Amino acid sequence: MRAEYGPAGSSGPVANWHIVRNDDLVAMCGRELDAAAPLQDAAHWTADPDRNCHTCGALYLRESPYLPDEHG
Numbered sequence: 560m561r562a563e564y565g566p567a568g569s570s571g572p573v574a575n576w577h578i579v580r581n582d583d584l585v586a587m588c589g590r591e592l593d594a595a596a597p598l599q600d601a602a603h604w605t606a607d608p609d610r611n612c613h614t615c616g617a618l619y620l621r622e623s624p625y626l627p628d629e630h631g
């Protein structure tokens with residue numbers, strides 16, 4: 560996940576979280592993100608759903624429809 564800042568830029572709050580592959584600068588939805596924007600593990604995707612990019616969410620869930628089985 561990589562942050563997208565709002566109108567205030569990197570001094571302001573994070574506006575949206577997008578899904579990126581590794582530390583790519585282009586999100587799954589096609590949006591280019593700032594190289595200085597913070598990264599977060601995709602495990603945090605459910606932590607703040609109101610700020611998730613809906614397009615990234617749909618694409619991400621389609622690619623990873625279920626979580627690994629922890630019970631092995």
Ligand SMILES: [Zn+2]
Nearest residue numbers: 577588612615
């Ligand atoms: Zn996105």
